[in-house]
Each structure stands twice: as structure tokens, then as C-alpha cells.
Amino acid sequence: MILAEGLRCVFGAREREALSMLRAGESRTAIMERTGTVVALDDVGLRVDEGELLVVMGLSGSGKSTLLRCLNRLVTPSSGSIRVAGQDVMAMGSRELRRFRRRTFGMVFQHFALLAHRTVLQNVEFGLEIQGVARRERRRAAEQALDLVGLAGWEDKRPGQLSGGMKQRAGLARALAADASILLMDEAFGALDPLIRHDMQAELVALQRRLRKTIVFVSHDLDEAVALGGRIALMMDGAIVQDGTAESILAAPATPYVKRFVAHIDVSSVLRVATLADRSATPPRGSWPVLQGDMTLREALPLLAEGPDGLAVQDEAGRTIGVLSRRAALAALARQPLKEEPAWPSLSPASRSPSYATASSIG
Numbered sequence: 001m002i003l004a005e006g007l008r009c010v011f012g013a014r015e016r017e018a019l020s021m022l023r024a025g026e027s028r029t030a031i032m033e034r035t036g037t038v039v040a041l042d043d044v045g046l047r048v049d050e051g052e053l054l055v056v057m058g059l060s061g062s063g064k065s066t067l068l069r070c071l072n073r074l075v076t077p078s079s080g081s082i083r084v085a086g087q088d089v090m091a092m093g094s095r096e097l098r099r100f101r102r103r104t105f106g107m108v109f110q111h112f113a114l115l116a117h118r119t120v121l122q123n124v125e126f127g128l129e130i131q132g133v134a135r136r137e138r139r140r141a142a143e144q145a146l147d148l149v150g151l152a153g154w155e156d157k158r159p160g161q162l163s164g165g166m167k168q169r170a171g172l173a174r175a176l177a178a179d180a181s182i183l184l185m186d187e188a189f190g191a192l193d194p195l196i197r198h199d200m201q202a203e204l205v206a207l208q209r210r211l212r213k214t215i216v217f218v219s220h221d222l223d224e225a226v227a228l229g230g231r232i233a234l235m236m237d238g239a240i241v242q243d244g245t246a247e248s249i250l251a252a253p254a255t256p257y258v259k260r261f262v263a264h265i266d267v268s269s270v271l272r273v274a275t276l277a278d279r280s281a282t283p284p285r286g287s288w289p290v291l292q293g294d295m296t297l298r299e300a301l302p303l304l305a306e307g308p309d310g311l312a313v314q315d316e317a318g319r320t321i322g323v324l325s326r327r328a329a330l331a332a333l334a335r336q337p338l339k340e341e342p343a344w345p346s347l348s349p350a351s352r353s354p355s356y357a358t359a360s361s362i363g
């Protein structure tokens, strides 16, 4: 489990002054103006359970990468506490930290960071090599990881001979080979074509189910966050403004900014059948398909389109919990937000910094 509390992180020469201004409740703009110091994280808390996938989302500059890098102290926060698997990360000395990082974390970045002169296999082995793992054992781990990501047979190629998607798979294999329990992924699929990106998202979800890794995945893409299906922590101006499943965020956006952020979400891929089911209705008689409560509305639509007007909904234990009618499904789809306003505030430098506050006036 990862548990971070009260993380503050500022970049600039006048760190102490900036921090005391921050504690005194001064705005990021005021701090920037007076000290020239950027507040990247302002009192961020985060909890990721073992085997959970958390997507950290937010616009450019909101502090996602900084937060991710604080978790294994590639960036040391100015204050706050970080515990990973019960260990106090802030208290670690540099040697201990290096070992801890190598053992516990695998990192995957947008740019694949593969070594061009090494073969794919040698790249995947690299982390284990640094750890001093014996040759035969690291070969076995690397081959297994390549197999997992669908790159068996490509061991002897050089990175230059791979497509973007294959390079990203190799990068993922490298992180998996080291058998770290936590994967930190920063815009890991950001450089991929949309179709390949979708494939990779689906494969990551499948891998996650199989391997039960703890994953913190940074993305600025809402569709990606929804596709990965985990909990979402939405950041703005160095703070987490809302944290929950896509469905819960959609149902009750915490701020006008969040509301705008999710305005273009495809509700059919977020809403769960269990949420929409009428708990008091009687299921149709006859042998009709049954919907699972954790299905998305999108998955249920083809089944709803045929058969009677309403299908039974079951929970995980196979108990009938209600009925989803075509009418309720259509009504949910009709609530799809209208696509009038641009979802993204302007990204010009002037509006980038703390002026996101203006989003609240748009609401």
C-alpha cells in the first residue's frame, strides 16, 4: 500500500519562503510573483491499496508527474510523509533509497528509454543486471516478461527495429521483469497511435488482473482513465480536487472545474448497470440474458436491444438485485452532457497557472 500525506513540493531558489507563504494560505500566483518559486504540490494526500490501479489525471502542469516522482523520491517533497509497504520513504538515506526504488518500483515513461545498442532481451534484462541477478535467472525473467506483453520472438531485435507500440511493450516488459510490486507509469501510452493505445490499455487491464500489481498511472486523457477502469484522482494546480471511480465523479462532481472536466465523458462507458437497475421491479419471465451489475451500460446495450423490455441484473454472487429497462438505459444515455463548451480551459501560459480558479465561474 502507498500512503502519502500532506505532500508539498516547490521548485525554485526561495523554497523556505515559498513554503511559509503557502502555509499562511497565500495563493500560488502570489508565491510565484514574490519568490519566483513554482508550487507543484500543495498538501496532497494519496492512498493506493495493494493490487489497485489509480489513474492520476489533470491538465498539463497540474503536478501529476511531480506527485508520481515523489512516491519513490525521484523528487523529494519539501514536506509531508510517504509510506510504501509500511516503510517510511522520507526517512531513507540515499543508498537505502536506491535499493528500495529498484526492488519496489518499476517505471514506464512516455518515451520508451530503451538502449539502442542492446537487443530487446538485453534491454528487458537491464534492471535485473544492475541488481546483480545471475545471468540465467535474469534471462528467464526477461523472456517471461516479453511473453506476457506479447513480444515473444522479438528478443534479438534492436529497439530501432520495433514499432512505437512494440517499444512501449518492451518498456513495460522491462518494468515487469524486475518483478516490482508497484508500477509507476507516466503518460506511458502517450506516444502511441489511438488504436494501438486502446490495445495497450486493454492489455494493461488484463495484465493487472492477472498479476495484481499496484499501478499508479498518470494520464491527461479522460478516455484513457475510464478505459483503465480504476479509481481516478483528479488534480488541479498541485492539489487533488476529487478522488473516486469515474462513475462517482460523474454522479457528483466536487467542483465546477471537475464538472467541466467530465463534461465530455461517454456516460455509457462509465455508468454501471447496478447503478441504473430498478431494485423493486420484477425480472421478466422466460430464459432471457441476465446482466451483471458491474457491466457498463455500453456492454449491456446490445443485450437490452433484444428480448423483453427489461433484463434481470445480478450481483457478483449471482443474486438478482433488480431490473434494467430499456427506458432507464435510454434516460441515462439522454443525460449525456451536451457538447457545447470546450472541455479544456485554454492552455496558454497566462491561463495555465493558478487562474484555473476562473473555471469555477464558468460552471
Ligand SMILES: Nc1ncnc2c1ncn2[C@@H]1O[C@H](COP(=O)(O)OP(=O)(O)OP(=O)(O)O)[C@@H](O)[C@H]1O
Residues within 6 Å of the ligand: 011, 012, 038, 039, 040, 058, 059, 060, 061, 062, 063, 064, 065, 066, 067, 220
Ligand atoms: N524540475 C522542475 N523544476 C522546476 N519546475 C518544475 C520541475 N518539475 C516540475 N516543475 C513545475 O511544477 C509544475 C507541475 O509540473 P508537473 O510536471 O508535475 O506537471 P504535469 O501535471 O505532469 O504536467 P504534464 O501533463 O505537462 O506532464 C509545473 O508548473 C512545472 O513547471
Ligand SMILES: [Mg+2]
Residues within 6 Å of the ligand: 064, 065, 066, 186
Ligand atoms: Mg507530466
